[in-house]
Amino acid sequence: MSEASTSGNAVPLETPRRRDLLQAGMGAVALAYLGALGYPVYRYLATPAVRSRLEGQITSVAIAEKSLPAAGAATMFLFGTRPAMLIHHADGSWVAFDAVCTHLGCTVGFEPQNKRIFCPCHGGAYDMKTGDILGGPPPRALKAFKVEVSDGHVIVSRA
Numbered sequence: 001m002s003e004a005s006t007s008g009n010a011v012p013l014e015t016p017r018r019r020d021l022l023q024a025g026m027g028a029v030a031l032a033y034l035g036a037l038g039y040p041v042y043r044y045l046a047t048p049a050v051r052s053r054l055e056g057q058i059t060s061v062a063i064a065e066k067s068l069p070a071a072g073a074a075t076m077f078l079f080g081t082r083p084a085m086l087i088h089h090a091d092g093s094w095v096a097f098d099a100v101c102t103h104l105g106c107t108v109g110f111e112p113q114n115k116r117i118f119c120p121c122h123g124g125a126y127d128m129k130t131g132d133i134l135g136g137p138p139p140r141a142l143k144a145f146k147v148e149v150s151d152g153h154v155i156v157s158r159a
């Protein structure tokens with residue numbers, strides 16, 4: 001018999017403690033379970049906001065000499081998390097654009113044989129020197145970056 005019952009006090013002392021501990025443990029498990037389920041949902045929903053904040057923090061990208069395209073060619077690179085394109089024209093000039101199509105966001109590619117930047121998704125075409133729309137559904141020109149050639153490497157920055 002417990003001490004409580006021998007002294008004439010009939011209140012059981014251990015049962016509520018055990019119940020409280022069990023409830024606290026179940027509450028902790030429930031919280032951990034909700035956290036495990038909720039965190040991926042939070043990350044999924046917050047990703048565009050985080051990505052756009054990070055995009056704003058990156059103002060320039062340096063491209064090393066060994067990665068530079070030959071005259072008449074282009075190279076793809078990441079400007080933050082977005083694909084971008086650096087074109088070295090046959091006349092020696094350089095241009096760089098955000099390589100995300102302004103229609104529905106496909107990645108565009110350089111087509112030197114057709115003298116254009118082309119989006120394979122719906123046939124959007126852009127001018128290879130200005131990024132202006134040549135045809136197809138894109139509503140806006142490609143975003144152009146500023147290009148500086150210096151000491152054998154190229155620095156691409158927000159215009």
Ligand code: FES
Nearest residue numbers: 101103119122124
């Ligand atoms: S996504 Fe480029 S033309 Fe539609």
